[in-house]
Amino acid sequence: MMDPPQIVKTRPLLLARGVSKSFGAVKALRDVSATVYPGEVLGIVGESGSGKSTFLRCLNLEETPDEGSYTLDLPDVQGNLFDLDRYARRMLCATRIGIVYQNPHLGLLMKHSSSGNVAERLLVAGERRFHVLREKARGALDASEFPLERMDAPPIELSGGMQQRVQLAKAIALEPALLLLDEPTTGLDVSVQALVLDTLKKLQQERKITMVIVSHDLGVIRTLSDRVMVMKSGQVVEEGLADQVFQDPQHAYTQQLVHAKL
Amino acid sequence: MSLKSLTKDWEPMSYGFLDASAKCEIRRKTLKAIAVPGCQIPYASREVPMARGWGTGGLQISCTLINPRTTVKVIDQGADDSVNAASIRRFLSRVSGAPTTTDTLKADLIQSRHRIPEEKLREDQVLVLQVPNPEPLRPVQPNMSIARQMHADADYGRMWLQLYEQIVRSGRVMQGASYPSLVHGRFVMTPSPIPRWDVPKMHMAKHLTILSAGREKRLHAVPPYTRVEPLVFDDVPYQVEEHGQLTCTRSGAKGYFMNEIPQNDGTSTYEVSDSELGIKTIQKADGDTVELGDTWYQDGEMTQ
Ligand SMILES: Nc1ncnc2c1ncn2[C@@H]1O[C@H](COP(=O)(O)OP(=O)(O)OP(=O)(O)O)[C@@H](O)[C@H]1O
Ligand SMILES: [Mg+2]
Numbered sequence: 001m002m003d004p005p006q007i008v009k010t011r012p013l014l015l016a017r018g019v020s021k022s023f024g025a026v027k028a029l030r031d032v033s034a035t036v037y038p039g040e041v042l043g044i045v046g047e048s049g050s051g052k053s054t055f056l057r058c059l060n061l062e063e064t065p066d067e068g069s070y071t072l073d074l075p076d077v078q079g080n081l082f083d084l085d086r087y088a089r090r091m092l093c094a095t096r097i098g099i100v101y102q103n104p105h106l107g108l109l110m111k112h113s114s115s116g117n118v119a120e121r122l123l124v125a126g127e128r129r130f131h132v133l134r135e136k137a138r139g140a141l142d143a144s145e146f147p148l149e150r151m152d153a154p155p156i157e158l159s160g161g162m163q164q165r166v167q168l169a170k171a172i173a174l175e176p177a178l179l180l181l182d183e184p185t186t187g188l189d190v191s192v193q194a195l196v197l198d199t200l201k202k203l204q205q206e207r208k209i210t211m212v213i214v215s216h217d218l219g220v221i222r223t224l225s226d227r228v229m230v231m232k233s234g235q236v237v238e239e240g241l242a243d244q245v246f247q248d249p250q251h252a253y254t255q256q257l258v259h260a261k262l
Numbered sequence: 263m264s265l266k267s268l269t270k271d272w273e274p275m276s277y278g279f280l281d282a283s284a285k286c287e288i289r290r291k292t293l294k295a296i297a298v299p300g301c302q303i304p305y306a307s308r309e310v311p312m313a314r315g316w317g318t319g320g321l322q323i324s325c326t327l328i329n330p331r332t333t334v335k336v337i338d339q340g341a342d343d344s345v346n347a348a349s350i351r352r353f354l355s356r357v358s359g360a361p362t363t364t365d366t367l368k369a370d371l372i373q374s375r376h377r378i379p380e381e382k383l384r385e386d387q388v389l390v391l392q393v394p395n396p397e398p399l400r401p402v403q404p405n406m407s408i409a410r411q412m413h414a415d416a417d418y419g420r421m422w423l424q425l426y427e428q429i430v431r432s433g434r435v436m437q438g439a440s441y442p443s444l445v446h447g448r449f450v451m452t453p454s455p456i457p458r459w460d461v462p463k464m465h466m467a468k469h470l471t472i473l474s475a476g477r478e479k480r481l482h483a484v485p486p487y488t489r490v491e492p493l494v495f496d497d498v499p500y501q502v503e504e505h506g507q508l509t510c511t512r513s514g515a516k517g518y519f520m521n522e523i524p525q526n527d528g529t530s531t532y533e534v535s536d537s538e539l540g541i542k543t544i545q546k547a548d549g550d551t552v553e554l555g556d557t558w559y560q561d562g563e564m565t566q
Contacts, residue, residue: 087415094419109423116427123426124419130429130495152430 011073013038013210014178019058019068021051028054029065030234036178036227038073039208043225043242045218045257051234052214053102056182058082059212060099061089072096074177094124098171102183104163107170110156114166115141117155121173140169145199161192165199172203181213185220197223218257222246230254278325279357284308288326288481292472295483300445301413302396307479317350317375318476320392324350324373327388330359335369340377340519340535347375364538367555376439378460380518380536381555383469385486391454393475396482398442398452418450421493429498438503443492450493451482459502459519463558464490506562508532513540514547517562 014036021029028051036042044052057063059070061081069080074096084092093099101107108117118137119127127133141151146165155163164184171179184200185193201224203209215221221228221242228245230238230253238251249255278285284306291305310318310325328334334354338347342364350373355362363369366379373390383389399409402420412418421442428436439455443464453461454473464471464484474481484490494500509516511523511531518539520532534540545552558564 090415090417112423112427113430116423116430119426120419120423123422124417128422128496130426130498133426133495 010037012036013040013073014059014212015069015071015073016059017069019055019065019070021054021058021063021065027234029058032068032231032234032236034212034229034236036210036212038210040227041204041211041213041225043221043228044212044214044231045216045221045228046231047216049233050231052216052231053182054234055231056099056180056212056214059178060097060180061093072178094121095174096177097180098174098176098178099180100164100167100171100182100184102186104155104160104167107167108155108163111154113152114146114155114158114169115151117166118170118173121170125174136173137169140173141166143172143203144169145195145202159192161188161196164188164196168196168199168203172207172209175207177210179209179211181211183215184213186215186217193220200224218246230257277330277358277360278328278354279310280308280322280325284322285326288322291481292323292326292483295472295481296470296485298449299485299488300449300451300482302451302480302482304480307476310476311353312350314477315394316346317373317392319474319478319481320373320375320390320476321350321353322476323390323472323474323481324354324371325357327371327390328354328358328360332358332360332370333363333368334360335363335366335372336374337372337377337379337537338375340379340521341537343537364541365553366536366538367553376455376457377519377535378456378463378558380534380539380557380559382558383467385468387469389469389471391456391471391473393452393454393473393481394477395440396452396473396475396478396480398440398450413449416448418444418493421450425493425495429495435494435498435501441492443490445482445484445490446488447491449482451484453490457503457519458492458500459505459559461490461492462500462502462564464488466490502564505532506559510534510540510543513543515540515543517559518557 012035016034019029019032032055046052058065064082070082115137118140119133122133122136138148138151142148144165146169155166185196213224225242228242229236232253238245238254246258249258287306291303295303310321312318312321336347336351338344351362354360366381371388375392397409399412402424403409403412425435439457440452441458441461442450443453443461445451453464466487468486470486471484492500505520506517508520510533512533515534519535521535522530522532524530542552542554
């Protein structure tokens, strides 16, 4: 006799509802909602100024929106995260959320060693053994396919691609529950871009890290995402499974995007 | 009724140069510092007849604590007879009538720049340390407001990162004086530019230490019997200066913190940095009766 089909009730890891944010007269986000299941990759595309980075900064609790709620389904993490105080935010981001910025200056101490940049995450989480810091930093850099013989070189002496790998290593050093990537490959030349994407894909497959990746490059989004969210002027205009959105875009703006790309 | 009839003419009742309200403020701030060990407390920092940076912070604390029955000792880098120590000592005595001493054991109040005496201090003694830079976070965070926030959050990751970087670059922790130390498991403080040799003396010490920065207008304190733990990795032990095996060429004292005296032939000789300990050692060798107190270090090893 066959087993009855298992009904897997997975709850979303990330649930953002009705997030709105204005900067003066600029409405950067209008009623943006997103749902991400464990192990899933959500891609966010949209033109420059559409609010992608602002939304990601909200998810990293760097920005507090004017309205909206944000929950993460993690042990010991409750309620609307936008309501957390500064200290609780810092601890949550330092230990559970990893982020890679487009601009490595935002994510790295350029004159400290690369391994030190990774080790800082571990230090904030309370690791006090030097040899463990070294091993874990090496492990994270290795997983990011960073050339280990340069692990103590400061990022300022490294190429753009390598700087992104240091950021990535830092972001994954503590096995984050959520990895946020803001244009991680923008500005890199095409061949380097492909290599960094390969690394991200490999990491995703091996570790099943839940990711939200922002890019205005459809190719990047297509390579990595399970689901796609299309943004325009601070609003979500279309959302769905990646294949679906790319093959059969519903919204005029998405159609324009997809066709421009092809 | 005139104002004059309600107030008194000047009366020589305020010992120690500072007026009563200035001392009152410093006492309140000192009490606060003692209540929150290692936390930097801002204070007004009055003018004293000495240039900022020459120990005005320490001097204001001493002026506040002193009275005609306080026996006071002043040292600069361990020496009682350096110009700065001598002039501060004379000033304190002149404005308060307090007797002075060079003997650590006989002092009630010890003001010091950059050293803690080698003889153990007691519960009835107060050590005042002059501090040039009270903010241990300054090298990692120049913005004072953010640094305060970091203290409030016990956000010391960057301090640890600095130690990590030093070991990666040089194979060891390079930080010499002012070694950042965690007080009572809560605040990281700078113990003033005392050598690493002196930092363990603060840990669970019987005496009260008050650290005061006149130019920076902040003071902090280590109350008696308080944990003071230098920031170190679990697997990279804290190391003091390697002076344990050195012998003082003048007094023969051995196993204490030394001053290095470079010689013409490129070698060095050493003199014990705690000058009074050197003098006592010489007197003892001459057969005089001197009371040599227990020392924190014995044969170059820190005792518990
Ligand atoms: N801190 C800020 N202060 C004022 N306006 C801001 C701020 N951050 C973002 N904005 C504005 O919000 C809007 C959305 O910006 P955001 O950076 O989120 O766009 P984006 O989609 O990431 O664009 P890009 O693709 O160029 O990175 C823009 O109009 C921007 O000028
Ligand atoms: Mg952006």
